[in-house]
Amino acid sequence: MNRVEEKLNSLFKYRSELDSSEQEVFDILIQYAREVMVTVNV
Incomplete structure (x- = not known):
């Protein structure tokens, strides 16, 4: 991560x-990318 x-x-x-x-x-895209990263536990 x-x-x-x-x-x-x-x-x-x-x-x-x-x-x-x-x-x-x-900012919205970065926040979305962080949420996806947490969801998939990269």
Whole structure:
């Protein structure tokens, strides 16, 4: 799980390049990815 979490966290360097509406979608996708990761116990 740590490896996947590291990959998700590394995506945040790109977040600042997005406008506010894109950042909102980005945040939703990251949250969804974390929920999936926990569900499947990666």
